[in-house]
Amino acid sequence: MRMHIELDDAVVSEIDAIAGTRGRSEYVRAALARALESDRRLKALLSVAGAIKDTPHEWDDDPAAWVRAQRRTDPRRVG
Numbered sequence: 298m299r300m301h302i303e304l305d306d307a308v309v310s311e312i313d314a315i316a317g318t319r320g321r322s323e324y325v326r327a328a329l330a331r332a333l334e335s336d337r338r339l340k341a342l343l344s345v346a347g348a349i350k351d352t353p354h355e356w357d358d359d360p361a362a363w364v365r366a367q368r369r370t371d372p373r374r375v376g
Contacts (some may be wrong), residue, residue, distance in 0.1 A: 302314075302325075309321070316324035356363035368374055 312321055312324050
């Protein structure tokens, strides 16, 4: 789909310096794709914020030992 957007001359000059005049569209497409992915990740993170209660946890004293114990109980783990 085509769409019309307006950009400041300085921004277009920077894009041209990086992508060249023939690479503007691809550069803008890639930049928008990265921005959308970043926004999706932020939305996902915010949706689970607070899911783990801020109270004492079984891993608080020694997180590494807790992880080792969890790994030992995983039947898929080899070794």
